Amino acid sequence: MAQIGIETISDNISMIDFELSGVKRIGALYLIKGDKTCLVDSGTKESAKKIIKGLDSVKSFPPDMIILTHSHWDHTQGVPTFCREAEKRSKKIVVMASEKAISNLKDQSWNSVFDEKHKYENVIDVEPLKEGQIIDLGGIELEVIDFSGHCADDIALYDKKHKIIFIGDSLGYKFEHSLFFPPFMPPFWDKDGFYSAAEKLKKIDYEKIFLAHYGCLNGKEAQDFPNETVAAMETWWNVFVESDKKGKLDDVTYMREAIVKEANIVMPEVEIAKASMRIMLSLINMGKKIFGKEPIDVGAVQLEGFINWLVKGYKGATQ
Template sequence: MKSNEYASMLVEDGVHHISDYRGDSFYLIFGDNKAILFDTGMGNGDLKGYIKNLTDKEVEVIISHAHWDHIMQANQFEKVYMNHKDIEIIKLFNMNIDYTNFLDIRDGEIIDLGKRKLEIIEVPGHTPGSTVLLDKDNKLLFSGDAIGAGHTWMQLPGCLPLTQYLESLYRLSKRSNEFEKIYHGHLAGTDFKPFPREYLFDLIKAVEKVISGELVGEPYPYGNFGGLYVTYGMATLVYNPQNVK
């Protein structure tokens, strides 16, 4: 796939998975009245035009977090929501994103699409403003990278300490009876299959065991940010040993 191309497939009733040339995942979620595009990927094509081929409904954008592979085409759209805690991430990485018109979005807000409601849940950790969407009626969670995509990256500049991240995970776990599938930010990495909710509990155990010292990681061989990694069940946690507590 070229950098200006996109591909999509229907993964749930009223939910299109869209991927760009790097295999990044974003989701077009439909209601009767409008649609939400959750993240905008890293391609350099006409994403807005591509979306218009999928729906004639009004489309608003929600950014899960302000890393390149989730935000780079956001400026093609008129109405973009992002937790403003992540503005510091845009600044930290000196990203060429105009965020001046981004609307803030906060924990507990409900987005009514018409016969489909999405609840905003903040899960700070991967970034300070990481946000997930809960579709309670359909038992779906759209998570970006807030709880990882097979490998949960907590070694990046701007990540919160693991102790703070654990509090976010505990809080999300209290809602786990409200979702059965987790559609994360890099679905190609899990053969285009969402995680079951049990993945969240494996991730919690991995974080707990690193904090307690029960698990000590090995050097992480991928990416440019180093770190150590541990595995527990379905979850692989990558972390900075200087940013645990």
């Protein structure tokens, strides 16, 4: 099993690339170390064992607690594996999430909106968090802030002393420091909630933002983020509105081309995590070249899959 990437951000924070969907640098967890250790989100069931191995390598498994920023599968499904492994070591992980998330965690079957074939494990024994509650890690305090919009139960975690904030997926995704993707995911997207969360962020005294997808923003990039992500969401949303009028929402190729044009998207090169998959893709594309066929563009495939999810989020909010 290959070693998962753990990057030191500061003395107290490390970023873990959990290789979402087998791709590097699109999904992150954060390990926070005070007197107690805290993992922000848990990744997927498929990534859990690699994350445990990575945390073991830095002597940080099990963490004292896991705080879930919301109840979508790519943030929650590592929890059961982590808790079972901790129990094998006679340890217990305290799992926390918004009080709004408890019922959504107890029954995770609704995540089938993302993949009907996947089996989602329920997440139980979760401590509910309220807005304004302070989580004391010993030397680090995290304030819980309701950022619902992307999901019905988003929270942000604000460290006032160090002027940093962890916002999960609540205000969207940013890759390669320039590529914005919007967060109107099914089944709980709330546009007004998104705008409210963006306004809340503008009023917070922060220097760094930690995104689940993907990485740490600081300085001017962090300060510009609230306005830029709102503008990006509105650009994408307008593409969906116009495509809906034309009856084109379910034409994924049309949608991809429209979004690339209107949002000026340039997809970065996608790095597949597993060497075996890279070799297989190389061989497949070699064969396609021999027979005069277009090679598989992993970035385009990923983008179309993302668009399919957004279509469901858009329809759920408008139809």
